[in-house]
Amino acid sequence: MVIAETPRLKIRHFTAADTQFTLQLLNEPSFINNIADREVRNERDALNYLVNGPIKSYQQHGYGLFLVEGCTDGQAMGICGLIYRQALQETDIGFAFLPKFCRQGYATEAAKAVIHYGYNQLNLSRIIGLTHAANVESINLLSKLGLQYEKTVQLESSPRQVMLFS
Template sequence: MRALSVPLLEIETARLRLRPLQEHDDAFILELLNEPAFIANIGDKDVHDLAGARNYIEKGPQASYRQHGHGLLLVELQDDSSPVGICGLVKRDSLPHPDIGYAFLQRHWGQGYACEAGAACLEHASARLSIDYVVGITSPHNLGSIRVLEKLGLQYDRTLELPGINGPSLYYIPAKTSAEKE
């Protein structure tokens, strides 16, 4: 297991700031994880109150920071620090490589935030964490997420079943690697 070797830093883009999730982000996490689109596309995380949101932050992203040196980060607007989503690397026991994960409040869809945050996370993974191979997973019906993965330079590789996820998942790999495989 990779221990935290590089301190988690804030990542800034032209419009966004990505930072580690903290306990005081509980109200935002409660809202995000209970949006109908989140539940339909990612799943019900069984977070129904602020205590559940704090537990999710502690046992999910913060545990990942400690264990892997990376995890989902809060994405907020630079101009007013309002949270719009989460984005970062997720290391699943069932996959050999970390995947890029993201979710944004539906009212912020269509503004390019997922692509902007995702690209910043991939750059950070390569430059600061020496992680050059990041995959993507999404449900077959999540067309918006498929477009984000493709814009981030990933391409469809195969469909697979993952533990804890109901139904099939589409598995995306870096596009340059697909050509090298043949």
């Protein structure tokens, strides 16, 4: 299911066919350092991650992380989506792209489309952004999206504190 299209991007639900891309992205050093090591080491792990992560979230919340691909070639570039954070009772915008697609405006374009979808299609009242203080690129992107630092929080799934932007 496609949730948004921009001039350059198509943003859609993940399917089981996206395991190879998921395996690749989740093992990028930038993903592991800036987000987390999800311990996805093979295609079976990647499928389990998709089924128990984004796909389960679509069923539970009506949204989750989405695949971002190029409009012209259908090449998977990254992920961008909405994650319900139970501990915070909040919805977080999340994003990650393969290094070769960074610094080209794709993350900003995708995130703007996902935020628009969240507010206008899902009728969410608030969308936050979470990142750790060392992730300057994410902080810059959250600022471009109009989010501002609100406070520092501790998530149960992370050993370090993260900055919450709203």
